[in-house]
Amino acid sequence: MHPALQGLITIVIGVGGCVGYFYFSNFLLDRFLLPARAFTAAETAARRRLGLIFLFALPTLLILALYLSGTGLSGIASGWGLFWLLVVLALIFGLWRLTGFVFATGETTAGHNISHANMIRPWLFLLPAILALGLYLTYPVFETLRLSLIHRNGGVGIGNYTFMFGEQKFWEAMRNNMLWLVVVPAMSTAFGLIVAQLTDRLSWGNIAKMLVFMPMAISMVGASVIWKLVYESRPAEVEQIGVLNALWVGMGGEPQQWLTLPVWNNFFLMVVLIWIQTGFAMVILSAALRGIPEETVEAAIVDGAGPFQIFFKIKVPQIMSTIVVVWTTITLVVLKVFDIVFTMTNGQWGTQVLANYMYDKMFRANDWGTGSAAAMVIMLLVTPILVWNVRNARKEMR
Amino acid sequence: MDNIAGTKSGLTWAVHLSVIFLVLLWLFPTIGLFVSSFRTADQISATGWWKALFPTEQNLVVRAAEPSAQVLRDGVYMIEGNVFEDFSVGVIAHWGVSSREISAYQPGETAELRDGSSVTLEADGSYRVESAEEMSGSRGQRIFVTATTPPEFTLGNYEFMLFDPQNSEGMTKAFFSTLTVTIPATIIPILIAAFAAYALAWMEFPGRALLIACVVGLLVVPLQLALIPLLKFHNAIGIGKGYLGVWLAHTGFGLPLAIYLLRNYMVGLPRDIIENAKVDGATDFQIFVKIILPLSFPALASFAIFQFLWTWNDLLVAMVFLIDSSGRTTVMTRQIVEMLGTRGGDWEILATAAFISMAVPIVVFFALQRYLVRGLLAGSVK
Numbered sequence: 001m002h003p004a005l006q007g008l009i010t011i012v013i014g015v016g017g018c019v020g021y022f023y024f025s026n027f028l029l030d031r032f033l034l035p036a037r038a039f040t041a042a043e044t045a046a047r048r049r050l051g052l053i054f055l056f057a058l059p060t061l062l063i064l065a066l067y068l069s070g071t072g073l074s075g076i077a078s079g080w081g082l083f084w085l086l087v088v089l090a091l092i093f094g095l096w097r098l099t100g101f102v103f104a105t106g107e108t109t110a111g112h113n114i115s116h117a118n119m120i121r122p123w124l125f126l127l128p129a130i131l132a133l134g135l136y137l138t139y140p141v142f143e144t145l146r147l148s149l150i151h152r153n154g155g156v157g158i159g160n161y162t163f164m165f166g167e168q169k170f171w172e173a174m175r176n177n178m179l180w181l182v183v184v185p186a187m188s189t190a191f192g193l194i195v196a197q198l199t200d201r202l203s204w205g206n207i208a209k210m211l212v213f214m215p216m217a218i219s220m221v222g223a224s225v226i227w228k229l230v231y232e233s234r235p236a237e238v239e240q241i242g243v244l245n246a247l248w249v250g251m252g253g254e255p256q257q258w259l260t261l262p263v264w265n266n267f268f269l270m271v272v273l274i275w276i277q278t279g280f281a282m283v284i285l286s287a288a289l290r291g292i293p294e295e296t297v298e299a300a301i302v303d304g305a306g307p308f309q310i311f312f313k314i315k316v317p318q319i320m321s322t323i324v325v326v327w328t329t330i331t332l333v334v335l336k337v338f339d340i341v342f343t344m345t346n347g348q349w350g351t352q353v354l355a356n357y358m359y360d361k362m363f364r365a366n367d368w369g370t371g372s373a374a375a376m377v378i379m380l381l382v383t384p385i386l387v388w389n390v391r392n393a394r395k396e397m398r
Numbered sequence: 399m400d401n402i403a404g405t406k407s408g409l410t411w412a413v414h415l416s417v418i419f420l421v422l423l424w425l426f427p428t429i430g431l432f433v434s435s436f437r438t439a440d441q442i443s444a445t446g447w448w449k450a451l452f453p454t455e456q457n458l459v460v461r462a463a464e465p466s467a468q469v470l471r472d473g474v475y476m477i478e479g480n481v482f483e484d485f486s487v488g489v490i491a492h493w494g495v496s497s498r499e500i501s502a503y504q505p506g507e508t509a510e511l512r513d514g515s516s517v518t519l520e521a522d523g524s525y526r527v528e529s530a531e532e533m534s535g536s537r538g539q540r541i542f543v544t545a546t547t548p549p550e551f552t553l554g555n556y557e558f559m560l561f562d563p564q565n566s567e568g569m570t571k572a573f574f575s576t577l578t579v580t581i582p583a584t585i586i587p588i589l590i591a592a593f594a595a596y597a598l599a600w601m602e603f604p605g606r607a608l609l610i611a612c613v614v615g616l617l618v619v620p621l622q623l624a625l626i627p628l629l630k631f632h633n634a635i636g637i638g639k640g641y642l643g644v645w646l647a648h649t650g651f652g653l654p655l656a657i658y659l660l661r662n663y664m665v666g667l668p669r670d671i672i673e674n675a676k677v678d679g680a681t682d683f684q685i686f687v688k689i690i691l692p693l694s695f696p697a698l699a700s701f702a703i704f705q706f707l708w709t710w711n712d713l714l715v716a717m718v719f720l721i722d723s724s725g726r727t728t729v730m731t732r733q734i735v736e737m738l739g740t741r742g743g744d745w746e747i748l749a750t751a752a753f754i755s756m757a758v759p760i761v762v763f764f765a766l767q768r769y770l771v772r773g774l775l776a777g778s779v780k
Contacts, residue, residue, distance in 0.1 A: 006578070006641055007577075007578040007581060007582055007641065010582045010641070010642070010645060011581065011582045011585055011586075014582060014585070014586040014589075014645075015585060015586065015589060018586065018589040018590060018593075019589070022593055022683065023683065026681065026682070026683040030681060118601075118682075119603060121597075121601065121682055122597040122601040122603040122606075123603070125593040125594060125596060125597035125601070125682075125686075126593075126594050126597050126598075126609070128590045128593070128594070129590050129591060129593070129594035129653055129657060130594075130609075132590060132649060132650045132653055133612070133613070133616055133650070133653055133654065135631075135650065136624060136628060136646070136647065136649070136650020136651065136653075137616045137619050137624060137650060137651070137653075137654065138612075138616070139627065140623050140624035140625075140626075140627040140628055141619060141623055143626075143627035143630075144623045144624075144626065144627055147626060147627070191420075194420070195417070195420055198413050198416060198417045198420070199417055202413065202414070202417060205417075208417050208420075208421050210764070210767060211421050211424060211425055212420065212421060212424045213767075214424075214425075214428070214760065214763060214764075215424070215428070216707075216763070216770075217707060217756075217759040217760050217762070217763035218428070218711070218756050218759065218760070219710070219711030219712075219713070219731055219755065219756065219759070220711065220713070221711070221713055221731040221734050221735060221752075221755070222711070222731075222734070222752045222755055222756045224738075225431065225734060225738065225748055225749070225751075225752040226427045226428055226430070226431045226752065227427055228738070228748075229427070229430055229431055229434065229447075229745060229748075229749070230427050230430065232745075238443075239444070239445060239446065240446065241442060241443065241445070241446045241447065241745070242446075243426070243427075243430060243446070243448070246446050246448075275424065275427070278424070280774065283771055283774050283775070284774060284775065287775050307409065332618055335620065336620045336621070336622065338622075338713075338714055339713045339714065339731075342713070342735070343713075343734075343735050343738060355620075355622055358622055359714075362625065362626060363717075363718070368626055371626065372626060375620070375622045375623045375625075375626075376623075378620050378622055378623070379619070379620060379623055382618055382619070382620055385618055386615050386618045386619070389614050389615070389617065389618060390611045390614050390615050393610065393611060393614040394607065394611055397607060397610065
């Protein structure tokens with residue numbers, strides 16, 4: 001089948017499926033399960049029977065599905081048997097409680113039905129999202145943790161981690177990631193703040209901002225190609241076509257292979273990400289600068305503060321919380337940086353970073369254990385930000 | 399405002415100049431690649447792209463036609479022709495007939511040669527060699543030409559990369575692959591997220607705060623962790639590598655941001671409207687479809703742009719979940735990375751390929767920037 005056609009069908013099925021699910025699940029709930037009226041005695045009896053059938057039918061179907069899917073009874077019996085048994089028991093218990101709830105087998109009034117329906121409805125709305133988030137983001141965290149503890153030869157333990165810690169490439173990746181962590185968020189935020197402040201009162205400030213913001217739309221691969229041309233190096237006797245070497249030779253230097261210069265090449269890679277992320281920092285910080293109460297600045301001017309004093313002593317302290325948010329957001333991007341290194345140097349010449357190290361292990365060396373261990377290291381580095389974000393979000397909701 | 403206290407105009411100038419400098423600095427690399435994509439391979443390797451914007455001067459040594467081509471006209475032996483027979487290099491600035499004085503004559507002037515003949519060269523390269531006697535020898539007169547070439551650009555690279563059926567590295571297929579990945583991967587998460595966001599914003603139920611906290615937490619989980627487990631899962635349920643897998647993966651990875659953005663927006667909608675509708679007997683489903691969705695359009699648009707840019711520009715997810723060993727479904731980013739390996743120095747190809755992949759996001763960016771900025775602000779300020 002042609003991929004475009006497949007795409008179209010997927011859109012139709014995906015969108016139709018979602019809309020259909022939401023519509024019919026709500027329809028079922030409001031019209032059949034818990035309509036806003038009291039039931040007659042005959043109806044209640046019928047609903048009890050229906051509930052009982054439901055109570056037995058669903059676990060049976062589930063077991064049948066497991067059996068047919070090939071996991072089979074042998075799969076249930078081996079190793080995971082106890083786990084599945086517990087799952088099924090929990091399901092039956094849950095269903096038993098749920099049937100009483102959903103089929104309204106007890107006393108029924110209109111108000112009772114409405115309130116029950118309103119307790120169920122949020123979960124109807126949330127179900128697809130919870131399933132997707134659970135399967136595509138939550139489950140992988142635990143599965144990766146599990147895989148990282150299983151060694152290639154089948155042993156269980158921290159073997160993958162000790163192997164990884166013994167590798168020189170891993171420490172190189174750690175060192176580089178730390179360099180990235182220090183340099184990129186700092187530079188992007190600083191440049192973003194400078195541009196935001198300078199363009200603040202400019203008549204053509206919006207155009208300037210738009211142009212600085214544009215790299216955000218460019219893929220990291222595209223940006224890598226753009227900057228590879230900047231760093232391009234030719235032999236000394238021919239004309240340089242890379243801007244950097246042209247300037248360098250113009251100042252009397254020898255043409256350099258910038259991306260192979262030890263340690264420095266890391267900074268040349270960082271420039272690419274700084275170039276991309278500055279626009280992001282600028283947009284956020286610019287909005288924050290606009291939000292500063294005018295009176296504070298006016299008061300400072302009246303008190304005779306110069307423009308630099310106003311900026312550093314009045315404005316920056318007031319937008320400090322935004323600066324922190326920008327900083328952490330860019331830190332997250334940096335921790336996951338992959339495309340740039342993969343495209344420009346592929347981790348050679350001492351430019352390895354964790355995400356690329358992980359990709360190397362997983363898909364080149366096919367060593368899923370060590371790859372998962374590296375992924376867990378990234379997760380560990382992200383965790384403080386995760387905790388901080390969640391705490392902030394909870395504080396905000398109160 | 400800063401001018402209230404009579405800020406010096408010198409500072410204003412400094413601000414203007416430094417902003418111009420910064421903007422140029424930010425644009426410079428992109429312009430470089432953009433200009434390169436309109437130059438031929440020879441031009442790119444001859445000069446830096448910044449010289450392509452200005453006329454260039456070139457020194458050439460050409461020869462007039464051999465004496466055997468001479469004709470007798472009005473008692474004068476003549477050879478006529480054009481020094482730019484095969485290709486036009488540009489306009490001749492000055493010329494000469496000896497290697498020591500290559501710029502002795504202006505176009506249109508006539509040079510007297512030692513053997514009694516004379517050469518006239520026009521600016522467009524046409525020349526006339528005249529002699530009273532029959533010219534001999536087997537080689538034509540040498541002419542040293544300094545030509546100014548106007549900036550010259552070509553669409554050939556784009557034709558080659560997009561429309562040449564012989565080109566096995568053409569980008570057309572990859573372009574449509576990328577498009578096929580992007581559209582479903584943008585639409586489906588929006589729908590799922592919108593319903594979830596409504597529940598999280600406007601429905602009361604136990605565990606709501608916990609769920610919101612989970613979404614905020616999942617926002618930052620690196621997708622690197624999901625690669626292997628999900629690839630295993632896709633293989634187990636028989637999807638393997640392919641479009642379906644990449645759509646599902648993008649949907650899953652995009653959901654936290656979608657839910658977060660949309661919930662933040664929906665929470666800010668006026669409570670009265672929703673409560674009035676409830677009093678009038680509207681169900682939650684009706685409220686959602688008829689009131690919340692239309693009002694949330696800006697937030698939906700913001701997320702759609704994010705997700706579109708992210709899926710269009712993505713490399714890692716496509717490499718892991720989509721592109722199998724046959725490479726038939728390769729996306730543009732992946733193809734560019736491959737070409738960087740195989741066509742390392744062929745900048746006309748690389749630049750063109752990169753710009754074909756960047757064109758759509760850049761257009762989307764400039765057209766819908768308002769929503770993008772709004773989304774960024776909703777997603778991180780607070």
